[in-house]
Amino acid sequence: MTKTDHLFGMKINALRMPEVIQQLHEWTHTPSAGCRFVVTPNVDHAVMFQQHTGLQRAYSDASLVLVDGFPLLAAAKLLGRQIPERVPGSDLVPALFESTNPNSSPDNSAGNRCLKVFLLGAAPGVADRAAANIHLRWPGVKIVGTYSPPLGFETSAAENDTILQRIAASKPDVLVIGLGAPKQELWVHAHRHQIAAPVALCVGATIDFLAGEKPRAPVWMRRVGLEWLHRMLSEPRRLAKRYLRGAWIFPQLVWQEWANNSGAVSVTPLKTGQKRPQPSGSP
Numbered sequence: 653m654t655k656t657d658h659l660f661g662m663k664i665n666a667l668r669m670p671e672v673i674q675q676l677h678e679w680t681h682t683p684s685a686g687c688r689f690v691v692t693p694n695v696d697h698a699v700m701f702q703q704h705t706g707l708q709r710a711y712s713d714a715s716l717v718l719v720d721g722f723p724l725l726a727a728a729k730l731l732g733r734q735i736p737e738r739v740p741g742s743d744l745v746p747a748l749f750e751s752t753n754p755n756s757s758p759d760n761s762a763g764n765r766c767l768k769v770f771l772l773g774a775a776p777g778v779a780d781r782a783a784a785n786i787h788l789r790w791p792g793v794k795i796v797g798t799y800s801p802p803l804g805f806e807t808s809a810a811e812n813d814t815i816l817q818r819i820a821a822s823k824p825d826v827l828v829i830g831l832g833a834p835k836q837e838l839w840v841h842a843h844r845h846q847i848a849a850p851v852a853l854c855v856g857a858t859i860d861f862l863a864g865e866k867p868r869a870p871v872w873m874r875r876v877g878l879e880w881l882h883r884m885l886s887e888p889r890r891l892a893k894r895y896l897r898g899a900w901i902f903p904q905l906v907w908q909e910w911a912n913n914s915g916a917v918s919v920t921p922l923k924t925g926q927k928r929p930q931p932s933g934s935p
């Protein structure tokens with residue numbers, strides 16, 4: 653795992669989807685000191701990352717950091733970064749499930765065994781509906797457990813123990829976490845040494861998508877990089893503030909990074925655990 657680049661202070665793994673899938677399969681049967689976890693930043697996460705030391709620490713310990721959003725990839729290209737493609741969490745999970753299909757590729761070593769998965773997050777009942785859909789569509793995937801933790805679970809030691817015990821009892825190969833950012837990243841980071849799963853994927857609303865609870869953008873919108881617009885229009889009350897904040901701060905981040913690269917202005921480089929400078933009001 654050598655190909656990495658940097659973007660807005662985040663280390664990014666410059667991998668294509670098939671390379672990521674292959675790596676995840678390898679990790680499911682390779683022991684490690686703690687649960688390896690994958691994060692998939694979008695614009696909102698990149699903006700949050702600048703000020704959130706907990707998120708910075710989580711990202712620095714993540715085994716894979718993959719670009720989720722089209723605007724982030726576009727900025728990476730503009731800045732000359734070597735990041736080949738987006739690997740959004742909501743595509744990664746179905747692609748991983750699809751790879752259990754023996755016919756998915758000629759050299760598919762993963763296609764002959766069952767992939768055991770635990771779904772953590774989403775509203776009560778949603779993960780069970782996702783599990784039913786997954787079993788119908790991907791017979792090589794077995795959902796061995798689901799859990800929708802109650803509101804505020806992250807501050808309850810008893811609730812965290814319950815979650816960890818449920819995961820341990822079902823022995824998944826992969827833990828799919830849909831708790832939204834930054835909760836999912838902070839939770840997996842805090843508990844990585846107790847999570848009894850070799851791999852965890854922090855993938856936001858993916859469980860909702862798999863359950864059919866929230867509609868994903870049509871393929872043409874995903875192809876032209878407008879999935880964010882579809883999401884905002886489908887949940888305007890909840891997401892408008894998030895997107896407006898991104899629309900204001902993200903261009904400033906791009907400018908700051910460009911200026912830093914080109915030597916036009918000096919911006920202090922990020923050290924993990926250190927707050928990044930707040931983007932200035934106008935370039």
Ligand code: UDP
Binds near residue numbers: 773774
């Ligand atoms: N969620 C949850 N518990 C919480 C907070 C959120 O299960 O305490 C779920 C929520 O029901 C939804 C997902 O986390 O399924 C978050 O989706 P969001 O749209 O925020 O994901 P993102 O845009 O961060 O990928």
